[in-house]
Amino acid sequence: MDAASRPAVVIDNGSGYSKLGFSGNSEPSFTIPTAVAVNESFLNQSDSSSNGNSIAQYNAGIMADLDFFIGEEALSHSSGIYNVNYPMHHGQVQNWDTMEKFWQQCIFNYLRCDPEDHYFLLTDSPVTTPESREYAGEIMFETFNVPGLYIAVQSVLTLAAGYSTPKSDMTGVVVDIGDGSAHVVPVVNGYVIGSSIKSFPIAGNDVTQFVLQLLQERGELIPPEDSFDIARKVKEMYCYTCSDIVKEYSKHDRKPSKYIKQWSGVKPKTGVPYSVDVGYERFLGPEIFFHPEIYNDDFTTPLPDVIDSCVQSSPIDTRRALYKNIVLSGGSTMFKDFHKRLQNDVKKIVDDRIAASTARLGLDVKPQPVEVNVVAHSIQGYAVWFGGSVVASMPEFYESCHTKEDYEEYGASICRTSPIFKGMY
Structure with missing residues (x-):
């Protein structure tokens, strides 16, 4: 069966989370942390091997390449012999070797597909350099041998999702x-x-850090090893945006029992239950988007x-x-x-x-x-991925992709830009 007759693979990589799935679906099949845990003990052993045994070093390198986890599994292996890496920072790929490992697990272990049988759509930050798009193209064509690749700007895909305006007016x-x-x-x-x-x-990570900072300054007893994860869950479950910060303080002070929430958990090492009061953090967290000076004096x-x-x-x-x-x-x-x-x-x-x-x-x-x-819309959390799903479902998509043949003839420079086709606007 021709690859163009199969659904395309849509991967939206973000600094915190990545969304994976197939075109035509209304939501991603998987949403996982963009994290990779690599067992580096093999490489450490090879470095210390006597006389520079090349066979031992080669075998150690192979084992290190095979022994790694991504997503939630990577975070659960964060202690011991595994070293957790985050290949993306501020929307940009910082470590291409780790990014390649991440894509490998996404394709084979999560989506369980043969990359040679599917066209691929990857998303990209609007400020990414052309060289980064070339690197992505090289990995996709050389390592995974994909038949076609389209690298789309995330903001364009958000409008292509179609929940804001008709697709005929992508402005x-x-x-x-x-x-x-x-x-x-x-x-x-x-x-x-x-x-x-x-x-x-x-961004979202800063809101989490600010919520954690407020909880710690107030003296809440949070297990240090789980503090960031607790702050993230508190942010996602309890935070909201207020219309007036002064009025919100007054409401909380008048009826604290109505607005204060409690987070309960069990300390992982001792098994002792604990609880954390969540008060002003509920509205102060998102407030840093409107008054950033309360979090960072530099902005x-x-x-x-x-x-x-x-x-x-x-x-x-x-x-x-x-x-x-x-x-x-x-x-x-x-x-x-x-x-x-x-x-x-x-x-x-x-x-x-x-x-x-x-x-x-x-x-x-x-x-x-x-x-x-x-x-605003209920899908805005994964609007970029959904827009990619919509775009990759259009007949023009396969005609607009950079193909393996184009790559072999012209090189990675073809991946610097991807054409916008008529179906998108």
Whole structure:
């Protein structure tokens, strides 16, 4: 059977989690931490072997290549002879050898497919270098011998998911906040305006760190070995976005029993049960997106201002359309009422600018208001993967992929860009 007649493999790699599955599905088959635990004891033994025995070193290298785990299994092997590595940081691949190991397990152990029988769609950060796309192409074509590869920009796939606007109008601002990186990306008719991309230095991992910091400063007795994992679960279960931080403090102080939650667990080493009170952390965690100075003195520009700056730096004839379709993507945008707070804050910035301009110019005619709309959806946590599933289901997808034959003829440079085909916009 021809590979083009089979569903494509869609892999969305993020700094914190990776989503894996096949095109045509409505949700990924697996969502796993982007972590690799490698048994390096074989390599250590080979390094200390006497007389530089090349056969022993070769065998040790083979064993080290075979003995590794990824995802939750990797985290469970974090102690002992295994060394846990995270191949991606801030949305960029930092260790290609580890990334290759991760892909190997994804394909053979999780998806259980032969890579030679499927086209592949990989996702990519909008700020990734062309050289990184070349490395990804080399690994896919040389190591896994895939018949075709398409590397898509994550923000474009978010709009291709189709939960914000009709696919015929792929214009909008994508606010993509994952575990390790956050970007605000303007897209017009399916094309990224690269010069207007804005990075935001706070992501989901920072919210977890801040929640943990608040709990520890208040003196909550958290087992040190599980502290970060507990803070992450507290964030995911209890945190929400408030409309006014002062009013929220007052509500908590008036009726603490109504708002304070309890996290209960058992200390892994002693088996002693414990409980942690979760109070102000519930709304202070996500608040760092709107008041980043409470977490980091080095950055004082709130996320709504970054979004506004992104739109204002885009071509003037696209701005109204961009404000009208601000699309959320990534697990760290899933906090309750996050989209409402973001919409209100961006709308206030825009309205204040219009009012100031009208007063300064002394205009008698009231200008037409600018519509600001922040779009949220239940799938926004895996919107990039779902967009990839939708795109890879289109007939044009297979025609637009870089093929193995193209790679052998022209080299890895063909992977620097992937064409946008008509079905995407």
